[in-house]
Amino acid sequence: MTKRRMFLRMITASLLRRRSRMLIALLSIGIGATILAGLVTIYVDVPRQMGAQFRSYGANMLLLPREGAVLNSESLSEALRQIPADQLVGAAPYRYVRLDMTTRQQSFTAAGTDFTQIVKTSPYFSVEGAYPAETRQVLVGKAIADTIGVKPGSTMELTYQPVSGAADKTPEESRVPGARLSGKVEGFGGGMVYVSAVLDDEARLLSVTVDASTQTPEYGGRVPEDEAFLRQFTGKSLPLTLGGGIDALTGATVTSSAVVDALNSATETAAAARPRTMNFTVTGILTTGGEEEGYVFLSLPDMEAMTGTDQLDVAELSVSAGADRLEAYAGAVSENCENVQARLVKRVARSEASVLEKLTALVFLVTLVVLLLTMICVSTTMMAVVSERRREIGLRKALGASDSSIRAEFLGEGLFLGLLGGVMGAVLGFVFAQVVSVNVFGSSITFQPLLLPAAVIVSMAIAAASCLLPIKHAVAIDPAVVLKGE
Amino acid sequence: MSLLELKNVSKIYGDLKALDNVSLHVDQGEWVAIMGPSGSGKSTMMNIIGCMDKPTSGEVLLDGVDISRESSKKLTDIRRDKIGLIFQQFHMVNYLTAVENVMVSQYYHSMPDEKEALEALGRVGLRERARHLPSQLSGGEQQRVCVARALINHPELILADEPTGNLDEANENIVLDLFAQLHKEGTTLIVVTHDPEVADAAQRTIVLEHGKVAREVINENFGK
Ligand SMILES: Nc1ncnc2c1ncn2[C@@H]1O[C@H](COP(=O)(O)OP(=O)(O)OP(=O)(O)O)[C@@H](O)[C@H]1O
């Protein structure tokens, strides 16, 4: 048997056969290592965790249309390509319009959006019921739901009033499809021909009035007074073609054609300008504690059907990146996209950094305190162990143990304890961190393989440092005094 | 040939002279008993001879080396290399088995050798109990382990401070037989005892009183 094997046999026997005392030392190292390993794990994981936490307080980047440009699903997805997919948590598009609830003489701000994205960018949204999953479904803000008294399952009729000043019209007027038409088209010689018409309930023309004062008086200028020409239009449905039921006024073909064109284009405009009403089912009531409670949310397809355009006002992005990266992505969007500009939501991005700093300091402080407590605890236990083993130490010295042998044996025991405690700490620390992470941050963490050697080395160092004073006492023991009687 | 020589050795604690000007001479291979009333300085002398303590004054020559002037590190070396110790309270490392306790002595001396350690236990009749912890051994058995431990490194000098003080008749005889064997092999033995029977087994008995050598008795019957 080699000396080294005997050495290991002695220190393991000391630890294994004198369990109760060593268990205390092992526990103090183990618990210390557990707390440290846990803290470090959480700390390493915290930037990610904190990022997720802060993102849950809202988006950290906005995409907006540039001056004179349009933000729609196409230009939005183009802009999103500037952000790495794995860092883009979510991108919620928004289109805001006013919608009327004609049955109650109320009007609200309505937001067209993508509910699958809202869940990611605004995880703090709390919905009673469910998010809309199909078209013709709405999510109603709590404030609105309280005023108009809707619940999940209720239906509501919403009207989009495109013409400015639509609110001034009586509902009666608004509901007549295209009551009045007016349009203008370039006539002969570049002058404008103005046309206005009145339609009946079936959208047939009742009467047509023309202003052709810019046209040559002998030719086109005669059109407004020519009863026969104008009478042709009565009872006709739009669109019309010259020669197809409408004959041009002799000598005024260009002006006549302009009248027909003006009427046709006016119908198109009128069609676009016609108020649209749709029925929706309420799927959920939204509580946010913010202004969103005063909104009605509907799907983008519904919004497009009501407003006739796929335009967006803004997209809220949640990006999992630090302040520097975030700025770089915003820069890339502004540089590479002609329709879209990016803006950072500064407040959140900044507080994320400052909270992290404070957390670093806190973790550092707690680590220091835990290290100190562990050392005191292990040192005290080892002191007790030394005084408990005075006779044994005296005996070993009497048998010829040198001071360095005694030192090596105690240090060996300490390091062995540190090894066991470190392994225990790494495993339990990970469990501890996992529990904290799941309970506090609501997400799980991955095991850092480096944690094991790090925990073992640190706890062995702590154990060794804690043994210094006890070893000094052990070495000072006088074999003669210890062995003499007692 | 002289192995040990004490010249005017005194050990003074405060105003108590535990050893008072003691001179003594032990030959190589001699078996000496030391007797005397309690407090007469027997253990004090053994500690000094055993390199665990230093005299206040005087010279102690062990194998021609004056151990009264050596550093404690040097004393440890000498003790390890030349001396085997047996104590009244059979001190053992309580979490090591009998054979491991013997091996501890080998470990500090040179190389642990389990086979040799088991043989030594065989010599004291404990081959079967080698794997037992001290708590599983009787007092007599423990003391025999201590004897095995003391002889394992073949020391020139065995110092035993009341080795049979806590033993029954049977165990006492086993230990005395071992001493006789060691004596035959040429080992020098110094045995402190209160027991006249144990003293009678030795060649010579030195009686201490009040830290002084009161008298010396040669055992005429030795070996008979
Ligand atoms: N470290 C010490 N400090 C003070 N006095 C001591 C010390 N060691 C021994 N003595 C005293 O020295 C004297 C001799 O002690 P020693 O132990 O040598 O006696 P002993 O002959 O072995 O007695 P016993 O037969 O009881 O074992 C005693 O009076 C004892 O009290």
Ligand SMILES: [Mg+2]
């Ligand atoms: Mg004594």
